[in-house]
Amino acid sequence: MKNLKHLNKYFYKYRYRLIIGVLITAIAKIFALQVPQLIRQSLNVVEDYNKDIISDLASVKHELFLNILLIIGAAILSGFFTFLMRQTLIVMSRLIEFDLKNEIYNQYQNLSQTFYKKNRTGDLMNRISEDVGNVRMYCGPAIMYTMNMLVLFIIALTKMFQIDAKLTFYTLLPFPILSALIYFLSKTINKRSNIVQQYLSKLTTFAQEFFSGINVVKAYSIESQTSSDFSVLATIKKEKNISLYKAQALFFPSMVLLIGISNILVIYIGGQQYISGEIDNIGIIAEFIIYINMLTWPVAVVGWVTSIVQQAEVSQQRINEFLEEKPDIQNLQTNPTEIHGNIRFENVYFTYEDTKIEALHNISFEVDKGRTLAILGKTGSGKTTIINLIARLFDTNQGTILIDGTPIKNVNLHDLRDSIGFVPQDAFLFSDTIRNNIKIGNENASEEEVIEAAKNAYIHHNIIEFNKKYDTFVGERGVTLSGGQKQRISIARALISNPKILIFDDCLSAVDTETEEIILGNLEKARQGKTTIIVSHRTSSVKNADQIIVLEAGKIVQTGTHNMLINEKGYYQDIYNQQLEEEASDKD
Template sequence: MKELQHLNKYFFKYKTHLVLGVIITIVARIFLLFTPRYVKKIFIIIENYIKDGGAETTIKSELTVAILYIIGAAIIGGILTFFMRQTIINVSRYIEYDLKNEVYGQYQKLSLNFYKKNRTGDLMNRITEDVSRVRMYVGPAIMYSINTFTLFVIVIIYMLNASPKLTLFTVLPLPILSVIIYKLSKEIHKRSTIVQEYLSKLSTFTQESFSGISVIKAYGIEPQTSVNFKALALESKEKQIDLTKVQAWFFPMMILLIGASNLLVIYIGGMQYINGEIESIGTIAEFIIYVNMLTWPVATVGWVTSIVQQAEASQKRINEFLKIEPEIKNNCETHSEIIGNIAFKEVYFTYDDTNIQALKGISFDIKEGETLAILGKTGSGKSTILDLIGRLYDIDKGSILINGIEISQLNLTDLRNSIGYVPQDAFLFSDSIKTNIKFGNQNATDEDVIEAAKHAQVHKNIIKFSKGYNTILGERGITLSGGQKQRVSIARAIIKKPKILLFDDCLSAVDTETEEKILKNLNKVSKGRTAIIVSHRVSSAKNANKIIVLDDGKIVQEGNHDTLVNIEGYYKHLYEKQLSETASNTEQ
């Protein structure tokens, strides 16, 4: 159970509830144990009545008192059992809440590399299925373990007090039970780990299928997707059945061993009564009740063991991620003021997952309030520069300075709060358009939202929807067109009013007329702010203070529009090509 030791800090956090639950459990068990003792007393009353021929009124009175004691003890025991569940089971929910937040918090800290190497379905499974299995350990498993241990100890003490010899024969099957539990629990742990792995695979497959449903339908591969899903589901089912086959041994073995104990009580107890070793047949009745009181607790030993083994396997999977150290760490706890001066000095960067060297000795600088445009072929390293400014990755060699300070020495939260980023593939959440825009500034008013939408040239589109800004978007903004998603994403960045604006080819899905309007508005809102525009269009770059052209991770051209159009190279060639395309479209 070494993996489950991670939960000890939560047990300590809720120690008051747990200790109270243990005390209530012990007291509840004591009250419930009144029943067998008073059943024995009833037998003795009846035996004495038959033997001595006592008065009928006396026996009725004594039986009534004994029965009332049994009923009273059962009611008090039931009430205490309710409070036992309220304390211990509630703690399991508190710990589930804390553990989910711990896992989610760790997910938030981990770098982009982590998400490139791990599938979303597996991440989701660990924070849902795995945490739920761990909750069963910190709730029902612990509750029943305490219940079983308390009841077992008290019952054995009572039984030894009543008849040591009969007690010995009654507990004779328990060592056999221990060996069986040990053997089965090892197998359950192994099979539980496999089951959880297959659940992760199934979650990943379904998540990817739903996210890519438009592609699946466009290519007409629904039948093949269904076949793949069925194959994976069948494998998962077989692993679940393998686990269930082992778990299925527990209860029959428990019932068999408890039945054996009952037979031993009746036989050995009967022989002792005949030989005069026990004074009342009520002792046999008392022992049978004790044995049957132990039936459920002993039976739960197997169930609890199964829960613990599954929780151990799940917690191990959770711990694997919790132990990962984030690659990007906040090295400055104090506040960092971000102005907007950015300088790259001989920056080299290679992606870990592909081993592709994206940047090879990049150097440039931008002053506060200036605009830099970056052009180049696909894969030349344009988007990588934006990722490095947001410190989504750390560089291999060289230095990135913001306000003259090494980027790794700035407060990470302050750095990212000062950036408004519009990615190439605009991501919108399954919420209203208004909420998606306000994601950039939670304190923004409705007027601010509308103003940002107007700057992004998307306001007229939004008000045509039946619910306007309150229109709920589908997953990843599927309700909107590509151009609309990009413009909503631009509005989200604008409303933040950041020191640094990063635009990653965010106008690729809009027409040239709309692009021109947006660029004019961006020139207004970016006044006094540093802006970097990554684009494939010269029209997006021509008004920038500085333009750099990348090729294979290196800067091959640098200057402003007027300079570059007069120099042979990529920029002039691209300008002339796009100029001729525009002229051709105008003629048509």
């Protein structure tokens, strides 16, 4: 159970609930264990009456009636405290589940992009849902039933030894067999639980990828193939689950068998003792049988609890793997950093760890505060890598990036990213209203600011045509909107945050030239005083930039202004002439 030690901090946090739960459990069992004694007393009174030890029938009836009332009262009080026990311990487990999910989610947010390239979404989802659910069962039901069993055993066995040690000894003979059975089955369950969780992650990942790629599935008409692949995976998981439950299924019948053997021993040994006169009253045998049967569920639940603990151990191990993961990008500066917007690259090299592809080679440039830099280049030339380095989503392998003259690693990471308004090429919208998607950039923005940002992004006129206007709910990833609409809402989201640095990563690729001109005109006013980085394939998007750099295979091959570069042989002039021809062709 070494992996479950991670949960000790939560048990300490909710220690008062845990202690109260233990006390309530003990009280509930004390009341429950009054019943066998009262039944013994009742049987003894009847036996004494039959043996003429007691001759007053009225007093016998009175005592029996009193015992019945006491039995009912003990049962009611035991049930009431059992209810309180569940309220205390099960609620504690829900609180731990809440805290653990938040801990995992916060860790997910802190981990670097490299981590998400190595791990699949379905597996990440499974660990924060299914695995945490398994751990919750350990923190609540498993602990509750274990305490219930221990308290019941301690109190019941103490009373049994006080009554008759010899009979108690014979009653407990099957329990060593039970211990050995639990040990061997636990090892099997642990192994099989791990396999089941792995296949559950695979199944979740497959389903998640299918939902995300449903357009591709339908476009290529591969429904039958994906259905077949899913069926194979589901069948394997089913077989692994059956294998696990076969092992778990051995517990309960084994418990019942061993309890049955204990009952037989009580009746046989106890009967012999009664006949020989070692036991004075038949009520003792009845009391022992009731004790044994009261122990039936706690003993039977040992198997279930063991199974829960084994599954929780496996799940917590999987959770710990991610919790122990260290982010590649560390915030080395805890003090606040004021960002003004000057950016300088000095001999920067960067190679992606997973592919070993050198994305940038000896890159140097500077953008002054409030100025605009445009980056052009073919696909794979390193454009997106530069903006990822500016946002410190990755760290350089060699060279230095300076923000306002300070090495980027010495800048407060949260302040750096808060100062950046980033518009990606593949605009991502959440399953929420258009208003809330825009207000992600500034959750305290007024309605007027939302509308102003939308107007600057040239999306306001589209939004007001929707039935619910800004309250229109967009589907997952903004699926109900066109590509151009998603990009423009993403632009509005960046503008409303009023950042020091604006980054546009080819964010106008899905709009036509006319719309592009309108948006660029609006952005000219909106980005006044802000350092702006524009990545594009269109020369029309970057012609007004203060500085343009052209990348090829991770190297800067051209630099200058629009007017300089259109008169210089190279990639920029070629792409400019090509786009002029395309525009002329479109007009014709």
